[in-house]
Amino acid sequence: MISIIKARKQFSKLQVLDDVSIEFQRGECIALIGPNGCGKTTLIKSILGMVIPDSGEIHFQGKAVLNDETYRKQIGYMPQIGRYPQNMTIGQVIEMICDIRKPNQSLDEELLFKFDLRKLYHKKMSTLSGGTTQKVSATLAFLFNPDVLILDEPTAGLDPISAEILKAKIIREKSNGKLIIITSHILSELDDLITALIYMQDGKIIFHKTMEAIRQESGEQRISKALAQILQKQA
Amino acid sequence: MNRIIKFILLDIVKNKVVLLYTILLAAFSWSAFGLEDNSTKGILTLLNIILLTVPLVAILFATIYIYNSAEFIELLLGQPIKRSKIWCALFLSLCFSLLFAFLIGAGIPILIYAPNDVGLMMLILGSFITVIFVSIAFLSAIATRDKAKGIGISMMLWLYFALLFDGLILFLTFQFSEYPIEKMMIGVSMLSPIDMARIMILLKLDVSAMMGYTGAVFKEFFGTVLGTIVSIAILFLWMWIPFFWSLFKFKHKDL
Numbered sequence: 187m188i189s190i191i192k193a194r195k196q197f198s199k200l201q202v203l204d205d206v207s208i209e210f211q212r213g214e215c216i217a218l219i220g221p222n223g224c225g226k227t228t229l230i231k232s233i234l235g236m237v238i239p240d241s242g243e244i245h246f247q248g249k250a251v252l253n254d255e256t257y258r259k260q261i262g263y264m265p266q267i268g269r270y271p272q273n274m275t276i277g278q279v280i281e282m283i284c285d286i287r288k289p290n291q292s293l294d295e296e297l298l299f300k301f302d303l304r305k306l307y308h309k310k311m312s313t314l315s316g317g318t319t320q321k322v323s324a325t326l327a328f329l330f331n332p333d334v335l336i337l338d339e340p341t342a343g344l345d346p347i348s349a350e351i352l353k354a355k356i357i358r359e360k361s362n363g364k365l366i367i368i369t370s371h372i373l374s375e376l377d378d379l380i381t382a383l384i385y386m387q388d389g390k391i392i393f394h395k396t397m398e399a400i401r402q403e404s405g406e407q408r409i410s411k412a413l414a415q416i417l418q419k420q421a
Numbered sequence: 422m423n424r425i426i427k428f429i430l431l432d433i434v435k436n437k438v439v440l441l442y443t444i445l446l447a448a449f450s451w452s453a454f455g456l457e458d459n460s461t462k463g464i465l466t467l468l469n470i471i472l473l474t475v476p477l478v479a480i481l482f483a484t485i486y487i488y489n490s491a492e493f494i495e496l497l498l499g500q501p502i503k504r505s506k507i508w509c510a511l512f513l514s515l516c517f518s519l520l521f522a523f524l525i526g527a528g529i530p531i532l533i534y535a536p537n538d539v540g541l542m543m544l545i546l547g548s549f550i551t552v553i554f555v556s557i558a559f560l561s562a563i564a565t566r567d568k569a570k571g572i573g574i575s576m577m578l579w580l581y582f583a584l585l586f587d588g589l590i591l592f593l594t595f596q597f598s599e600y601p602i603e604k605m606m607i608g609v610s611m612l613s614p615i616d617m618a619r620i621m622i623l624l625k626l627d628v629s630a631m632m633g634y635t636g637a638v639f640k641e642f643f644g645t646v647l648g649t650i651v652s653i654a655i656l657f658l659w660m661w662i663p664f665f666w667s668l669f670k671f672k673h674k675d676l
Contacts (some may be wrong), residue, residue: 197675236498237675258501265499269492273435279496285424286500 187212187334187365188233193242195228202228203239204389212333215356215366217376220386226369227266229386230336234263259287262332266339268323270311276322277307280329289330297325300351316343324352334365341375353379373410383409385417392420422506425497429514433486439518442478446526449474454534461626464535464543468622471527471547472615476554477579483515483558484575488568498676508671512559512664519551539625546618553614553659554579559667563674586613603638614659617652
Protein backbone atom coordinates (compact mmCIF):
# COMPACT_ATOMS: atom_id res chain seq x y z
CA MET A 187 0.00 0.00 0.00
CA ILE A 188 2.83 2.36 0.89
CA SER A 189 6.27 1.79 -0.51
CA ILE A 190 9.35 3.75 0.29
CA ILE A 191 12.16 3.33 -2.19
CA LYS A 192 15.72 4.29 -1.28
CA ALA A 193 14.74 7.40 0.65
CA ARG A 194 17.56 9.61 1.82
CA LYS A 195 17.38 12.75 3.88
CA GLN A 196 20.05 14.87 5.40
CA PHE A 197 19.56 17.68 7.92
CA SER A 198 22.70 19.77 7.62
CA LYS A 199 25.34 17.11 8.45
CA LEU A 200 23.08 14.53 10.05
CA GLN A 201 21.94 11.70 7.82
CA VAL A 202 18.45 11.03 9.22
CA LEU A 203 17.29 8.68 6.48
CA ASP A 204 19.98 6.56 4.89
CA ASP A 205 18.78 4.52 1.93
CA VAL A 206 15.54 3.44 3.55
CA SER A 207 13.32 1.02 1.61
CA ILE A 208 10.14 -0.41 3.12
CA GLU A 209 6.83 -1.84 2.00
CA PHE A 210 3.69 -1.49 4.10
CA GLN A 211 0.70 -3.71 3.35
CA ARG A 212 -2.96 -3.34 4.19
CA GLY A 213 -3.96 -5.04 7.43
CA GLU A 214 -0.54 -4.73 8.97
CA CYS A 215 0.15 -3.06 12.29
CA ILE A 216 3.76 -2.03 12.31
CA ALA A 217 5.83 -0.64 15.13
CA LEU A 218 8.70 1.66 14.27
CA ILE A 219 11.16 1.63 17.09
CA GLY A 220 14.65 2.82 17.71
CA PRO A 221 16.63 5.26 19.84
CA ASN A 222 15.82 8.98 19.90
CA GLY A 223 16.79 10.78 16.75
CA CYS A 224 17.09 7.64 14.65
CA GLY A 225 14.76 9.00 11.96
CA LYS A 226 11.38 7.55 12.90
CA THR A 227 9.50 10.83 12.87
CA THR A 228 11.32 11.94 9.73
CA LEU A 229 10.25 8.73 8.01
CA ILE A 230 6.64 9.28 9.06
CA LYS A 231 6.74 12.91 8.02
CA SER A 232 8.12 12.01 4.63
CA ILE A 233 5.23 9.59 4.08
CA LEU A 234 2.94 12.53 4.85
CA GLY A 235 4.83 14.84 2.52
CA MET A 236 5.80 17.17 5.35
CA VAL A 237 9.46 16.35 4.89
CA ILE A 238 10.71 16.04 1.34
CA PRO A 239 13.44 13.39 0.90
CA ASP A 240 16.64 14.45 -0.85
CA SER A 241 16.42 11.40 -3.05
CA GLY A 242 14.33 8.28 -3.38
CA GLU A 243 10.63 7.91 -3.86
CA ILE A 244 7.54 7.29 -1.80
CA HIS A 245 4.52 5.67 -3.39
CA PHE A 246 1.02 5.44 -2.02
CA GLN A 247 -1.04 2.79 -3.79
CA GLY A 248 1.38 2.90 -6.67
CA LYS A 249 1.35 6.68 -7.09
CA ALA A 250 4.23 8.96 -6.16
CA VAL A 251 3.22 11.21 -3.27
CA LEU A 252 5.24 14.21 -4.40
CA ASN A 253 3.06 16.89 -5.98
CA ASP A 254 -0.09 15.03 -5.10
CA GLU A 255 -2.11 15.68 -1.97
CA THR A 256 -5.28 13.66 -2.50
CA TYR A 257 -3.74 10.51 -1.01
CA ARG A 258 -3.72 12.23 2.38
CA LYS A 259 -7.50 11.80 2.42
CA GLN A 260 -6.81 8.19 3.28
CA ILE A 261 -4.39 8.92 6.08
CA GLY A 262 -5.09 9.81 9.69
CA TYR A 263 -2.03 11.28 11.34
CA MET A 264 -1.48 11.75 15.03
CA PRO A 265 1.66 13.82 15.60
CA GLN A 266 4.05 13.32 18.48
CA ILE A 267 3.48 16.84 19.72
CA GLY A 268 0.22 18.16 18.32
CA ARG A 269 0.55 21.86 17.62
CA TYR A 270 -2.71 23.69 17.06
CA PRO A 271 -3.71 27.31 16.46
CA GLN A 272 -3.63 28.61 20.01
CA ASN A 273 -6.63 30.90 19.86
CA MET A 274 -9.02 28.36 18.39
CA THR A 275 -11.25 26.20 20.55
CA ILE A 276 -11.37 22.40 20.31
CA GLY A 277 -14.74 22.68 18.59
CA GLN A 278 -13.43 25.14 16.01
CA VAL A 279 -10.40 22.99 15.21
CA ILE A 280 -12.51 19.88 14.67
CA GLU A 281 -15.06 21.83 12.67
CA MET A 282 -12.36 23.37 10.51
CA ILE A 283 -10.73 20.04 9.70
CA CYS A 284 -14.17 18.60 8.87
CA ASP A 285 -14.84 21.59 6.68
CA ILE A 286 -11.55 21.08 4.84
CA ARG A 287 -11.73 17.32 4.41
CA LYS A 288 -15.36 17.27 3.34
CA PRO A 289 -15.86 13.64 4.36
CA ASN A 290 -18.37 11.82 2.17
CA GLN A 291 -18.94 9.06 4.70
CA SER A 292 -20.13 9.40 8.25
CA LEU A 293 -17.60 10.41 10.88
CA ASP A 294 -16.11 7.98 13.35
CA GLU A 295 -16.87 9.86 16.54
CA GLU A 296 -16.09 7.03 18.92
CA LEU A 297 -13.02 8.66 20.47
CA LEU A 298 -14.79 11.99 20.64
CA PHE A 299 -17.35 10.44 22.96
CA LYS A 300 -15.03 8.14 24.87
CA PHE A 301 -12.61 10.95 25.65
CA ASP A 302 -15.58 13.15 26.52
CA LEU A 303 -14.26 15.99 24.38
CA ARG A 304 -17.68 17.46 23.68
CA LYS A 305 -17.68 18.91 27.18
CA LEU A 306 -14.46 20.76 26.39
CA TYR A 307 -15.56 22.04 22.96
CA HIS A 308 -15.47 25.68 24.01
CA LYS A 309 -11.96 25.44 25.51
CA LYS A 310 -9.13 27.17 23.72
CA MET A 311 -6.21 25.06 22.53
CA SER A 312 -3.80 27.28 24.48
CA THR A 313 -5.43 26.32 27.79
CA LEU A 314 -5.30 22.55 27.23
CA SER A 315 -2.95 20.21 29.05
CA GLY A 316 -0.56 18.04 27.03
CA GLY A 317 -2.77 15.00 27.56
CA THR A 318 -5.93 16.71 26.37
CA THR A 319 -4.10 17.97 23.29
CA GLN A 320 -3.08 14.37 22.60
CA LYS A 321 -6.72 13.34 22.87
CA VAL A 322 -7.67 15.95 20.29
CA SER A 323 -4.90 14.67 18.00
CA ALA A 324 -6.08 11.07 18.41
CA THR A 325 -9.70 12.01 17.77
CA LEU A 326 -8.76 13.89 14.60
CA ALA A 327 -6.64 10.99 13.34
CA PHE A 328 -9.50 8.49 13.64
CA LEU A 329 -12.37 10.86 12.81
CA PHE A 330 -12.50 10.34 9.05
CA ASN A 331 -12.24 6.57 8.97
CA PRO A 332 -8.94 6.61 7.05
CA ASP A 333 -7.41 3.47 5.53
CA VAL A 334 -4.03 4.27 7.01
CA LEU A 335 -3.33 5.42 10.55
CA ILE A 336 0.01 6.90 11.38
CA LEU A 337 0.47 7.34 15.10
CA ASP A 338 3.61 8.98 16.42
CA GLU A 339 3.96 8.01 20.08
CA PRO A 340 0.21 7.90 20.56
CA THR A 341 0.05 7.15 24.26
CA ALA A 342 2.81 9.51 25.44
CA GLY A 343 1.20 11.92 27.88
CA LEU A 344 -2.15 10.14 28.08
CA ASP A 345 -3.47 8.95 31.44
CA PRO A 346 -3.70 5.14 31.81
CA ILE A 347 -7.44 4.99 31.21
CA SER A 348 -7.30 7.09 28.05
CA ALA A 349 -4.28 5.12 26.86
CA GLU A 350 -6.34 1.93 27.22
CA ILE A 351 -9.23 3.49 25.28
CA LEU A 352 -6.84 4.42 22.50
CA LYS A 353 -5.23 0.97 22.46
CA ALA A 354 -8.59 -0.73 22.24
CA LYS A 355 -9.47 1.57 19.36
CA ILE A 356 -6.24 0.74 17.55
CA ILE A 357 -6.88 -3.00 17.92
CA ARG A 358 -10.40 -2.57 16.57
CA GLU A 359 -9.20 -0.63 13.54
CA LYS A 360 -6.51 -3.24 12.93
CA SER A 361 -9.17 -5.94 12.77
CA ASN A 362 -11.01 -3.74 10.26
CA GLY A 363 -8.10 -4.35 7.92
CA LYS A 364 -6.43 -0.95 8.17
CA LEU A 365 -2.75 -0.27 7.90
CA ILE A 366 -1.43 1.10 11.18
CA ILE A 367 2.04 2.49 11.71
CA ILE A 368 3.03 3.24 15.30
CA THR A 369 6.17 4.59 16.85
CA SER A 370 6.61 4.12 20.55
CA HIS A 371 9.20 3.78 23.26
CA ILE A 372 6.93 1.85 25.56
CA LEU A 373 7.48 -1.64 24.20
CA SER A 374 5.18 -3.35 26.68
CA GLU A 375 2.12 -1.59 25.29
CA LEU A 376 2.92 -2.81 21.79
CA ASP A 377 2.78 -6.48 22.82
CA ASP A 378 -0.80 -7.17 21.85
CA LEU A 379 -0.97 -4.62 19.04
CA ILE A 380 1.58 -5.21 16.37
CA THR A 381 2.10 -7.72 13.60
CA ALA A 382 5.54 -6.56 12.50
CA LEU A 383 8.42 -4.59 13.86
CA ILE A 384 10.96 -2.27 12.27
CA TYR A 385 14.05 -1.33 14.19
CA MET A 386 15.86 1.80 13.04
CA GLN A 387 19.20 3.25 14.03
CA ASP A 388 21.09 6.23 12.63
CA GLY A 389 18.68 6.53 9.74
CA LYS A 390 19.07 2.91 8.68
CA ILE A 391 16.70 0.01 9.04
CA ILE A 392 18.46 -2.58 11.18
CA PHE A 393 15.74 -5.17 10.73
CA HIS A 394 12.15 -5.53 9.57
CA LYS A 395 10.50 -8.74 10.77
CA THR A 396 7.06 -10.03 11.49
CA MET A 397 6.23 -10.72 15.12
CA GLU A 398 5.95 -14.43 14.42
CA ALA A 399 9.46 -14.52 13.05
CA ILE A 400 10.74 -12.51 15.99
CA ARG A 401 9.05 -14.76 18.52
CA GLN A 402 10.33 -17.88 16.82
CA GLU A 403 13.83 -16.58 16.46
CA SER A 404 14.15 -15.45 20.06
CA GLY A 405 11.83 -17.86 21.79
CA GLU A 406 10.49 -14.94 23.81
CA GLN A 407 6.88 -13.77 23.90
CA ARG A 408 7.47 -10.20 25.06
CA ILE A 409 8.79 -7.65 22.60
CA SER A 410 11.23 -6.05 24.99
CA LYS A 411 13.01 -9.31 25.74
CA ALA A 412 12.88 -10.55 22.17
CA LEU A 413 14.30 -7.28 20.90
CA ALA A 414 17.11 -7.33 23.43
CA GLN A 415 18.04 -10.83 22.34
CA ILE A 416 17.99 -10.10 18.64
CA LEU A 417 20.03 -6.93 19.03
CA GLN A 418 22.57 -8.81 21.14
CA LYS A 419 22.88 -11.50 18.51
CA GLN A 420 23.42 -8.93 15.79
CA ALA A 421 26.08 -7.13 17.81
CA MET B 422 -9.06 27.26 -0.67
CA ASN B 423 -12.02 29.54 0.06
CA ARG B 424 -12.63 27.70 3.32
CA ILE B 425 -9.07 28.29 4.46
CA ILE B 426 -9.29 31.97 3.52
CA LYS B 427 -12.50 32.20 5.51
CA PHE B 428 -10.83 30.78 8.61
CA ILE B 429 -7.79 33.02 8.33
CA LEU B 430 -9.89 36.14 7.73
CA LEU B 431 -12.01 35.36 10.78
CA ASP B 432 -8.84 34.99 12.80
CA ILE B 433 -7.45 38.30 11.54
CA VAL B 434 -10.69 40.08 12.36
CA LYS B 435 -10.64 38.63 15.87
CA ASN B 436 -7.09 39.90 16.23
CA LYS B 437 -8.27 43.55 16.15
CA VAL B 438 -4.88 44.94 15.07
CA VAL B 439 -6.21 45.49 11.57
CA LEU B 440 -9.18 47.33 13.03
CA LEU B 441 -6.86 49.60 15.01
CA TYR B 442 -4.82 50.20 11.85
CA THR B 443 -7.99 51.23 10.01
CA ILE B 444 -8.87 53.70 12.75
CA LEU B 445 -5.34 55.12 12.80
CA LEU B 446 -5.31 55.58 9.03
CA ALA B 447 -8.70 57.28 9.21
CA ALA B 448 -7.50 59.60 11.97
CA PHE B 449 -4.35 60.53 9.99
CA SER B 450 -6.28 61.13 6.81
CA TRP B 451 -9.13 63.16 8.25
CA SER B 452 -6.74 65.34 10.23
CA ALA B 453 -4.36 65.78 7.26
CA PHE B 454 -7.20 67.10 5.12
CA GLY B 455 -8.75 69.03 8.00
CA LEU B 456 -5.56 70.87 8.92
CA GLU B 457 -4.54 71.97 5.43
CA ASP B 458 -6.62 74.54 3.60
CA ASN B 459 -6.42 72.95 0.17
CA SER B 460 -6.62 69.35 -0.86
CA THR B 461 -3.25 69.33 -2.67
CA LYS B 462 -1.46 70.21 0.54
CA GLY B 463 -3.56 67.63 2.34
CA ILE B 464 -2.58 64.98 -0.18
CA LEU B 465 1.10 65.88 0.21
CA THR B 466 0.93 65.56 3.99
CA LEU B 467 -0.99 62.33 3.71
CA LEU B 468 1.45 61.00 1.11
CA ASN B 469 4.32 61.18 3.57
CA ILE B 470 2.31 59.56 6.32
CA ILE B 471 1.03 56.78 4.09
CA LEU B 472 4.42 56.03 2.59
CA LEU B 473 5.80 55.48 6.10
CA THR B 474 2.97 53.72 7.91
CA VAL B 475 1.42 51.52 5.23
CA PRO B 476 4.62 49.59 4.41
CA LEU B 477 5.54 49.35 8.09
CA VAL B 478 2.22 47.90 9.20
CA ALA B 479 1.95 45.64 6.16
CA ILE B 480 5.40 44.11 6.50
CA LEU B 481 5.43 43.76 10.30
CA PHE B 482 1.88 42.50 10.73
CA ALA B 483 2.25 40.02 7.89
CA THR B 484 5.61 38.69 9.10
CA ILE B 485 4.41 38.21 12.67
CA TYR B 486 1.16 36.71 11.48
CA ILE B 487 2.94 34.15 9.31
CA TYR B 488 5.15 33.09 12.20
CA ASN B 489 2.14 32.80 14.47
CA SER B 490 0.41 30.66 11.86
CA ALA B 491 3.12 28.00 12.09
CA GLU B 492 0.80 25.67 14.01
CA PHE B 493 -2.07 26.33 11.66
CA ILE B 494 0.14 25.52 8.67
CA GLU B 495 1.42 22.37 10.36
CA LEU B 496 -2.10 21.22 11.12
CA LEU B 497 -3.23 21.73 7.53
CA LEU B 498 -0.18 20.01 6.05
CA GLY B 499 -1.33 16.65 7.39
CA GLN B 500 -4.62 17.15 5.57
CA PRO B 501 -5.31 16.62 1.88
CA ILE B 502 -4.49 20.17 0.82
CA LYS B 503 -1.85 21.36 -1.60
CA ARG B 504 0.99 23.25 0.01
CA SER B 505 0.66 26.08 -2.48
CA LYS B 506 -2.99 26.50 -1.51
CA ILE B 507 -2.15 27.02 2.15
CA TRP B 508 0.49 29.61 1.34
CA CYS B 509 -1.69 31.41 -1.22
CA ALA B 510 -4.65 31.45 1.15
CA LEU B 511 -2.47 33.04 3.82
CA PHE B 512 -1.22 35.63 1.33
CA LEU B 513 -4.64 36.48 -0.05
CA SER B 514 -6.24 36.84 3.36
CA LEU B 515 -3.46 39.10 4.65
CA CYS B 516 -3.57 41.23 1.50
CA PHE B 517 -7.32 41.39 1.56
CA SER B 518 -7.62 42.47 5.18
CA LEU B 519 -4.86 45.08 4.96
CA LEU B 520 -6.22 46.42 1.66
CA PHE B 521 -9.66 46.64 3.20
CA ALA B 522 -8.22 48.58 6.15
CA PHE B 523 -6.38 50.96 3.81
CA LEU B 524 -9.33 51.56 1.50
CA ILE B 525 -11.72 52.20 4.40
CA GLY B 526 -9.32 54.17 6.59
CA ALA B 527 -7.58 56.32 4.00
CA GLY B 528 -9.74 55.73 0.94
CA ILE B 529 -12.95 57.35 2.16
CA PRO B 530 -11.39 60.69 3.20
CA ILE B 531 -9.25 60.80 0.05
CA LEU B 532 -12.27 60.25 -2.18
CA ILE B 533 -14.21 62.93 -0.29
CA TYR B 534 -11.50 65.62 -0.19
CA ALA B 535 -9.62 64.85 -3.39
CA PRO B 536 -11.98 63.13 -5.81
CA ASN B 537 -9.59 63.58 -8.75
CA ASP B 538 -6.88 61.65 -10.55
CA VAL B 539 -4.33 62.41 -7.82
CA GLY B 540 -6.62 60.93 -5.16
CA LEU B 541 -7.25 57.90 -7.30
CA MET B 542 -3.52 57.52 -7.89
CA MET B 543 -2.95 57.61 -4.12
CA LEU B 544 -5.46 54.82 -3.61
CA ILE B 545 -3.99 52.64 -6.33
CA LEU B 546 -0.40 53.18 -5.22
CA GLY B 547 -1.31 52.69 -1.56
CA SER B 548 -2.89 49.37 -2.48
CA PHE B 549 0.18 48.38 -4.48
CA ILE B 550 2.46 49.28 -1.56
CA THR B 551 0.31 47.20 0.81
CA VAL B 552 0.47 44.08 -1.35
CA ILE B 553 4.16 44.56 -2.16
CA PHE B 554 5.14 44.73 1.50
CA VAL B 555 2.98 41.75 2.44
CA SER B 556 4.75 39.91 -0.36
CA ILE B 557 8.17 40.94 0.98
CA ALA B 558 7.04 39.84 4.45
CA PHE B 559 6.38 36.34 3.10
CA LEU B 560 9.89 36.18 1.75
CA SER B 561 11.51 37.26 5.00
CA ALA B 562 9.30 34.93 7.04
CA ILE B 563 10.27 31.90 4.96
CA ALA B 564 13.94 32.85 4.97
CA THR B 565 14.46 31.76 8.56
CA ARG B 566 12.76 29.61 11.19
CA ASP B 567 13.79 32.01 13.92
CA LYS B 568 10.93 34.41 14.61
CA ALA B 569 13.07 37.18 16.08
CA LYS B 570 15.43 36.98 13.10
CA GLY B 571 12.56 37.03 10.61
CA ILE B 572 10.92 40.06 12.19
CA GLY B 573 14.35 41.69 12.34
CA ILE B 574 14.85 41.12 8.62
CA SER B 575 11.44 42.65 7.94
CA MET B 576 12.23 45.71 10.03
CA MET B 577 15.57 46.17 8.30
CA LEU B 578 13.91 45.90 4.90
CA TRP B 579 11.34 48.50 5.90
CA LEU B 580 14.07 50.80 7.18
CA TYR B 581 15.96 50.33 3.95
CA PHE B 582 13.02 50.99 1.65
CA ALA B 583 11.40 53.76 3.67
CA LEU B 584 14.42 55.71 4.90
CA LEU B 585 17.85 54.47 3.83
CA PHE B 586 17.10 54.24 0.13
CA ASP B 587 16.32 57.97 -0.01
CA GLY B 588 19.61 58.75 1.66
CA LEU B 589 21.41 56.50 -0.79
CA ILE B 590 19.82 58.29 -3.74
CA LEU B 591 20.72 61.68 -2.29
CA PHE B 592 24.28 60.50 -1.79
CA LEU B 593 24.47 59.25 -5.37
CA THR B 594 23.08 62.48 -6.81
CA PHE B 595 25.60 64.57 -4.89
CA GLN B 596 28.57 62.32 -5.66
CA PHE B 597 27.82 62.16 -9.35
CA SER B 598 26.28 65.60 -9.81
CA GLU B 599 28.95 66.39 -12.43
CA TYR B 600 27.73 63.58 -14.61
CA PRO B 601 24.49 63.21 -16.59
CA ILE B 602 22.94 60.61 -14.33
CA GLU B 603 19.33 61.76 -14.56
CA LYS B 604 18.29 58.92 -16.86
CA MET B 605 20.04 56.44 -14.64
CA MET B 606 18.16 57.83 -11.66
CA ILE B 607 14.91 56.63 -13.23
CA GLY B 608 16.26 53.11 -13.20
CA VAL B 609 17.61 53.44 -9.67
CA SER B 610 14.29 54.75 -8.37
CA MET B 611 12.63 51.56 -9.53
CA LEU B 612 14.68 49.65 -6.98
CA SER B 613 12.34 50.89 -4.27
CA PRO B 614 8.56 50.70 -4.65
CA ILE B 615 8.10 53.44 -2.05
CA ASP B 616 10.27 55.85 -4.03
CA MET B 617 8.48 54.99 -7.24
CA ALA B 618 5.14 55.68 -5.63
CA ARG B 619 6.37 58.97 -4.22
CA ILE B 620 7.72 60.16 -7.55
CA MET B 621 4.56 59.15 -9.41
CA ILE B 622 2.35 61.08 -7.01
CA LEU B 623 4.61 64.15 -6.86
CA LEU B 624 4.58 64.32 -10.64
CA LYS B 625 0.81 64.18 -10.67
CA LEU B 626 0.74 67.04 -8.16
CA ASP B 627 2.77 69.29 -10.50
CA VAL B 628 5.28 70.07 -7.82
CA SER B 629 8.01 68.40 -9.88
CA ALA B 630 9.39 71.85 -10.65
CA MET B 631 10.83 71.74 -7.16
CA MET B 632 12.89 68.72 -8.12
CA GLY B 633 14.87 70.67 -10.72
CA TYR B 634 16.32 69.07 -13.80
CA THR B 635 15.92 65.55 -12.41
CA GLY B 636 12.25 66.33 -11.98
CA ALA B 637 12.03 67.32 -15.62
CA VAL B 638 13.63 64.03 -16.69
CA PHE B 639 11.30 62.12 -14.40
CA LYS B 640 8.34 63.97 -15.82
CA GLU B 641 9.45 63.16 -19.32
CA PHE B 642 9.45 59.48 -18.41
CA PHE B 643 6.77 58.92 -15.76
CA GLY B 644 4.42 61.51 -17.32
CA THR B 645 4.02 59.55 -20.56
CA VAL B 646 1.68 56.66 -21.15
CA LEU B 647 4.59 54.33 -21.78
CA GLY B 648 6.24 55.46 -18.55
CA THR B 649 3.07 54.82 -16.58
CA ILE B 650 2.70 51.36 -18.08
CA VAL B 651 6.33 50.54 -17.34
CA SER B 652 6.05 51.73 -13.77
CA ILE B 653 2.85 49.79 -13.15
CA ALA B 654 4.55 46.72 -14.61
CA ILE B 655 7.51 47.21 -12.27
CA LEU B 656 5.12 47.48 -9.32
CA PHE B 657 3.52 44.21 -10.38
CA LEU B 658 6.96 42.61 -10.45
CA TRP B 659 7.57 43.91 -6.93
CA MET B 660 4.32 42.26 -5.91
CA TRP B 661 4.87 38.89 -7.53
CA ILE B 662 8.58 38.16 -7.37
CA PRO B 663 8.98 38.07 -3.55
CA PHE B 664 5.78 36.08 -3.12
CA PHE B 665 6.52 33.51 -5.81
CA TRP B 666 10.03 33.13 -4.52
CA SER B 667 8.63 32.46 -1.05
CA LEU B 668 6.04 30.06 -2.51
CA PHE B 669 8.81 28.11 -4.22
CA LYS B 670 10.72 27.91 -0.94
CA PHE B 671 7.61 26.92 1.01
CA LYS B 672 6.87 24.06 -1.39
CA HIS B 673 10.30 22.60 -0.71
CA LYS B 674 10.44 23.26 2.99
CA ASP B 675 10.61 20.54 5.63
CA LEU B 676 8.08 21.06 8.36
